Amino acid sequence: MVGRIAASSAPRSADVARAAGVSRKTVSRVLNNEPYVSDELRRRVLDAAVELGYRLNHAARALASGRNRSIGVVALGTAGYGTASLLVGIEKAVRDAGYALRVVNTEDGDPEGISGAVMSLLEQGVDGVVVSEPVVEGEVSLRVDVPVLFLGAPPAFTAARTLSVGVGAHALARAATDHLLDLGHTTVHHVAGPRRWYASKDRIEGWRAALAARGAPEQPVVEGDWSPASGYAAGRELAADSSVTAVFVAGDEMAVGLIHALREAGRRVPEDISVVGFDGNPVFAYVTPPLTTARQPFDAAAREGIRLLVHAIEEPETDLPPAGEPPVELVVRGSTAPPPSYGVG
Amino acid sequence: MVGRIAASSAPRSADVARAAGVSRKTVSRVLNNEPYVSDELRRRVLDAAVELGYRLNHAARALASGRNRSIGVVALGTAGYGTASLLVGIEKAVRDAGYALRVVNTEDGDPEGISGAVMSLLEQGVDGVVVSEPVVEGEVSLRVDVPVLFLGAPPAFTAARTLSVGVGAHALARAATDHLLDLGHTTVHHVAGPRRWYASKDRIEGWRAALAARGAPEQPVVEGDWSPASGYAAGRELAADSSVTAVFVAGDEMAVGLIHALREAGRRVPEDISVVGFDGNPVFAYVTPPLTTARQPFDAAAREGIRLLVHAIEEPETDLPPAGEPPVELVVRGSTAPPPSYGVG
DNA sequence: GTGAAAGCGCTAACAC
DNA sequence: GTGTTAGCGCTTTCAC
Numbered sequence: 001m002v003g004r005i006a007a008s009s010a011p012r013s014a015d016v017a018r019a020a021g022v023s024r025k026t027v028s029r030v031l032n033n034e035p036y037v038s039d040e041l042r043r044r045v046l047d048a049a050v051e052l053g054y055r056l057n058h059a060a061r062a063l064a065s066g067r068n069r070s071i072g073v074v075a076l077g078t079a080g081y082g083t084a085s086l087l088v089g090i091e092k093a094v095r096d097a098g099y100a101l102r103v104v105n106t107e108d109g110d111p112e113g114i115s116g117a118v119m120s121l122l123e124q125g126v127d128g129v130v131v132s133e134p135v136v137e138g139e140v141s142l143r144v145d146v147p148v149l150f151l152g153a154p155p156a157f158t159a160a161r162t163l164s165v166g167v168g169a170h171a172l173a174r175a176a177t178d179h180l181l182d183l184g185h186t187t188v189h190h191v192a193g194p195r196r197w198y199a200s201k202d203r204i205e206g207w208r209a210a211l212a213a214r215g216a217p218e219q220p221v222v223e224g225d226w227s228p229a230s231g232y233a234a235g236r237e238l239a240a241d242s243s244v245t246a247v248f249v250a251g252d253e254m255a256v257g258l259i260h261a262l263r264e265a266g267r268r269v270p271e272d273i274s275v276v277g278f279d280g281n282p283v284f285a286y287v288t289p290p291l292t293t294a295r296q297p298f299d300a301a302a303r304e305g306i307r308l309l310v311h312a313i314e315e316p317e318t319d320l321p322p323a324g325e326p327p328v329e330l331v332v333r334g335s336t337a338p339p340p341s342y343g344v345g
Numbered sequence: 346m347v348g349r350i351a352a353s354s355a356p357r358s359a360d361v362a363r364a365a366g367v368s369r370k371t372v373s374r375v376l377n378n379e380p381y382v383s384d385e386l387r388r389r390v391l392d393a394a395v396e397l398g399y400r401l402n403h404a405a406r407a408l409a410s411g412r413n414r415s416i417g418v419v420a421l422g423t424a425g426y427g428t429a430s431l432l433v434g435i436e437k438a439v440r441d442a443g444y445a446l447r448v449v450n451t452e453d454g455d456p457e458g459i460s461g462a463v464m465s466l467l468e469q470g471v472d473g474v475v476v477s478e479p480v481v482e483g484e485v486s487l488r489v490d491v492p493v494l495f496l497g498a499p500p501a502f503t504a505a506r507t508l509s510v511g512v513g514a515h516a517l518a519r520a521a522t523d524h525l526l527d528l529g530h531t532t533v534h535h536v537a538g539p540r541r542w543y544a545s546k547d548r549i550e551g552w553r554a555a556l557a558a559r560g561a562p563e564q565p566v567v568e569g570d571w572s573p574a575s576g577y578a579a580g581r582e583l584a585a586d587s588s589v590t591a592v593f594v595a596g597d598e599m600a601v602g603l604i605h606a607l608r609e610a611g612r613r614v615p616e617d618i619s620v621v622g623f624d625g626n627p628v629f630a631y632v633t634p635p636l637t638t639a640r641q642p643f644d645a646a647a648r649e650g651i652r653l654l655v656h657a658i659e660e661p662e663t664d665l666p667p668a669g670e671p672p673v674e675l676v677v678r679g680s681t682a683p684p685p686s687y688g689v690g
Numbered sequence: 691g692t693g694a695a696a697g698c699g700c701t702a703a704c705a706c
Numbered sequence: 707g708t709g710t711t712a713g714c715g716c717t718t719t720c721a722c
Contacts, residue, residue, distance in 0.1 A: 010490070012699055023709045028701060036707050053488055059407035059470045060699035063714045068404065070447075070469070077433050079643075084429035088422050091450045100469050101448050102415075105436045124415070124445050125404045143398060145355075228628045253628045260631040283573045283598045286605040287632045298424075357715060368693045373717060381691055405715035408698050 011052040020048035031056060058100075062125055070100040071309065072121030073130040074114055077105035080226065081252070081281040082296065086132050086151065089302025097310045102126060110135060114156060115142050122146070128309045131156060135197050147312035151305050153198040161312055165305035168325045169199060172294040173206025175330045176248050176276040179292070183274065184338045185246035187216045191234040191258060193226050193250045203250045203278065224250070228257035235261025238273075245273055245339040252277040252284050252293055259289070259335065270337035280331060290333035297326035356397040364393035376401060403445075407470055415445040416654065417466030418475040419459055422450035425571065426597070426626040427641065431477050431496060434647025442655045447471060455480060459501065460487050467491070473654045476501060480542050492657035496650050498543040506657055510650035513670045514544060517639040518551025520675045521593050521621040524637070528619065529683045530591035532561045536579040536603060538571050538595045548595045548623065569595070573602035580606025583618075590618055590684040597622040597629050597638055604634070604680065615682035625676060635678035642671035 013031075017024045022041055029037050030045040037045075048054075062068045071094050076083045087103075094101045102124055106113035114134055121129055122144065129148045134156035144159035152169070155162040180188045190207045193200035204221060211218050222237060224230035231254030238244050239262050249255035255277030259269050267273050269289055277284065280295030304323055311320040358376070362369045367386055374382050375390040382390075393399075407413045416439050421428050432448070439446045447469055451458035459479055466474055467489065474493045479501035489504035497514070500507040525533045535552045538545035549566060556563050567582060569575035576599030583589050584607050594600035600622030604614050612618050614634055622629065625640030649668055656665040 014699080024699090025701080025709060026707090029708090032701085038707065041708085055464070055468050057408070057470065057699055058468055059404045059413070060714090061701070062404035063402070063408050063716085064699075064701040066701095066714075077437060079426055079429035079433050081424055081426075084424035084432075087429075087432075088424050088450065091448055092422060095449065100465070103436055103446050103448050104440065105433065119400070120445070123400050123403055125402065228631045232631060256628055257631045260633070263633065283601055286573045286577060286602045288605070288608065359715080369715090370693060370717080371691090374692090377717085383691065386692085402715055405698090406717075408700085409715075409717040411698075411717095 011054045012057075013054070015052055016045060016048045016054050019052060020044040068100075068125045068127050069098065070102060070124075070126050071128045071130060071306070071313075072102040072104065072118075072124065072126035073132055074117040074121065074134075075103060075105050075132045077107050082279050082298065083133065085296075085298035086302055089299040090130055090132065090151075090306060093303045093306035097306060099127070099310070108135070111157065118142055118144060118148070127313045130305065130309065133197075133199060147309055147316075149305050149309040149312075151301060153202075156198075161316070163305070163308050163312060163322075165301055165308065165322065166202075166325065167296050167298070167301045168328060169202040169296070170206040170209070171325065171328045172278070172296065172330075173203040173248065173250075174210045175328045176278065176294040177207045177210035179330055179332065180246040180248060180274055180276060180336065181210065181214050181216060183246070183336060185274065186339070187211065187219060188246045188248050189219045189222070189238060189244050191222045191224050191231060191238075191247060191249040191254055193224060193254075195223060200250060207248055224254045226251050226254060228253045228260075230254060231257025232261045234258055236265065238262070239265035239267050246275075246336075247273060248276045248278075250278050252279040252281050252291060255291055255293070255335075256284060256287060259291075270335050272340055274336040274339070276330075276336060280329075285331075285333055289335045292333045292336040293331050295329040295331050297329070300326040356399045357402075358399070360397055361390060361393050361399050364397060365389040413445075413470045413472050414443065415447060415469075415471050416473045416475060416651070416658075417447040417449065417463075417469065417471035418477055419462040419466065419479075420448060420450050420477045422452050427624050427643065428478065430641075430643035431647055434644040435475055435477065435496070435651060437644075438648045438651035442651060444472070444655070453480070456502065463487055463489060463493075472658045475650065475654065478542075478544060492654055492661075494650050494654040494657075496646060498547075501543075506661070508650070508653050508657060508667075510646055510653065510667065511547075511670065512641045512643070512646045513673060514547040514641070515551040515554070516670065516673045517623070517641065517675075518548040518593070518595075519555045520673045521623065521639045522552045522555035524675055524677065525591040525593060525619055525621060525681065526555065526559050526561060528591070528681060530619065531684070532556065532564060533591045533593050534564045534567070534583060534589055536567045536569050536576060536583075536592060536594040536599055538569060538599075540568060545595060552593055569599045571596050571599060573598045573605075575599060576602025577606045579603055581610065583607070584610035584612050591620075591681075592618060593621045593623075595623050597624040597626050597636060600636055600638070600680075601629060601632060604636075615680050617685055619681040619684070621675075621681060625674070630676075630678055634680045637678045637681040638676050640674040640676050642674070645671040 013027045017027045104117040131150050133152045147161040148159045150164040152167050177188050222234045235258035277291045277293035284291035358372045362372045449462040476495050478497045492506040493504045495509040497512050522533050567579045580603035622636045622638035629636035
């Protein structure tokens with residue numbers, strides 16, 4: 001048998017062990033921060049590893065240990081502020097927890113797409129899965145043996161261990177509607193996202209609850225698709241109805257489109273019609289009029305969700321009580337005002 | 346030796362082989378779409394795999410074969426439209442190529458942060474790395490034995506095999522400036538991103554080239570940080586200078602902030618001052634005035650970059666000529682107009 | 691066309 | 707505290 005002469009091949013843990021004059025197992029212990037290694041050996045191993053430019057092979061570790069130290073996320077393939085903010089928050093929380101992140105987008109968060117994405121993540125070997133803003137609850141039943149976190153919605157499919165962390169959308173929608181009602185509007189119209197999205201339903205319900213609590217008349221929901229163009233279309237529709245004085249829109253971008261249509265139709269915002277958006281993208285503080293909006297706690301939700309998920313991965317036995325919902329934050333800017341006085345407009 | 350009784354443990358390729366009545370190697374061949382397997386056996390193996398709910402173990406495959414079928418991306422940890430669009434494009438291209446995606450963000454794309462991120466990706470076992478919009482060229486020298494693609498900038502560090510795909514920022518900046526000059530403005534001011542970003546430099550140079558080509562006087566660059574707030578600050582500064590009639594801003598969000606400041610200061614856009622943004626976020630078609638902007642070809646750049654990267658991974662021998670730059674796309678909306686007539690304003 | 695043996699780089703259980 | 711022995715589940719020779 002001829003020895004491998006490949007001088008430039010990457011060093012393995014055996015090389016580090018040899019260089020440090022210890023066994024491979026000791027190297028393994030040091031690399032995994034396990035106890036029962038003398039400080040002296042630990043030093044020697046670490047020095048040797050740096051010296052050789054050694055890099056641990058995660059695949060081998062995963063195969064031998066059964067643990068991957070990685071988390072997979074299923075996200076929506078859009079560059080929208082909400083989706084992107086959530087992903088950034090997830091990545092940071094995952095990295096801080098010492099895990100690697102694998103991402104699979106679904107073009108359209110339907111149950112089949114999501115289950116396919118989860119499947120591919122499972123093949124890749126993840127210790128946990130995050131489903132970011134699943135669109136609908138479905139009867140997809142996957143054999144998933146790792147914990148699954150649903151972010152921004154209740155579980156969208158059955159799995160052995162599911163967790164779920166909301167963004168407080170119901171309370172946020174209610175606060176947005178209450179703000180308009182407090183200003184003196186007799187009722188509030190609502191432009192929602194697509195019905196099949198859980199996020200849409202949640203906001204609709206919050207809006208409805210606020211209306212019901214004040215005995216305000218409920219209005220038919222106008223349905224958009226999150227795009228500014230759909231908000232614009234909704235705006236044209238609502239501008240035609242002279243009784244409209246206040247609108248709660250389920251997304252900032254739709255709200256901007258709506259305001260544009262309203263102004264084109266000669267309706268002033270906020271003098272004639274008040275508008276509240278949803279999300280909290282800071283850039284809309286600089287449009288005319290600056291957009292009043294319900295800020296979603298993307299970061300806090302991601303952090304809290306990953307904390308729960310990692311706990312479920314590392315200590316499957318003990319239940320960790322979820323922390324309370326993050327505070328409701330309504331950002332009042334210039335797109336809301338009291339309704340026009342009767343008999344004056 | 347007592348057989349494992351764990352009835353619920355996940356099936357392995359040996360189980361599939363047994364169920365199909367073939368050897369493990371044949372299963373492997375079928376799963377990897379290798380030739381020299383009879384259709385009949387192929388069918389039997391596939392059926393058995395589905396029957397047992399078999400899922401391939403990527404870690405084991407990576408360990409045995411040395412290939413991971415995964416690509417790592419180093420991105421900026423921001424939810425901005427540009428970064429997010431690029432990531433969405435990368436994910437889709439990677440998935441279409443049959444690879445898995447691993448993501449590591451850097452809080453701040455400095456050389457140390459990037460090299461740390463690349464290192465962690467390498468440990469995870471990726472076949473290629475994408476560095477999305479690195480901030481600066483640095484003297485970071487990593488021992489990277491897989492191909493590295495720099496997206497939106499030239500190579501930021503040395504590696505064995507580097508590729509780079511631009512977004513045509515220079516040409517885009519030049520087109521934006523030319524548009525303003527064509528309208529009759531005698532010169533164009535520029536609000537840039539942070540100097541240490543490659544993206545900022547590229548745009549500055551395109552702007553400068555356009556000015557120089559017409560013999561237009563060059564103006565000092567105002568530096569922002571991509572945020573709308575920094576655009577607002579730049580707007581206050583520029584509003585104080587009555588000679589300003591046209592501004593090319595290196596990012597849409599800064600442009601929106603700038604316009605807000607201009608209008609607050611009593612300068613009309615576009616009547617008094619024309620503004621062009623950069624990126625192409627569609628929502629800004631719905632603000633007042635609708636923003637004229639240079640649209641970055643995020644998707645095309647990501648697709649082309651990943652095509653090159655995958656080629657470099659799979660056929661390291663042959664060089665693939667990069668396709669031409671994508672077409673320059675200037676979206677003219679309402680924030681630009683001819684300069685105010687002399688003696689009238 | 692198909693199968694048997696060996697081993698990828700690491701960690702698990704055990705011995706010392 | 708430390709080292710030894712056996713695999714993790716797959717793909718790779720190479721024989722048939």
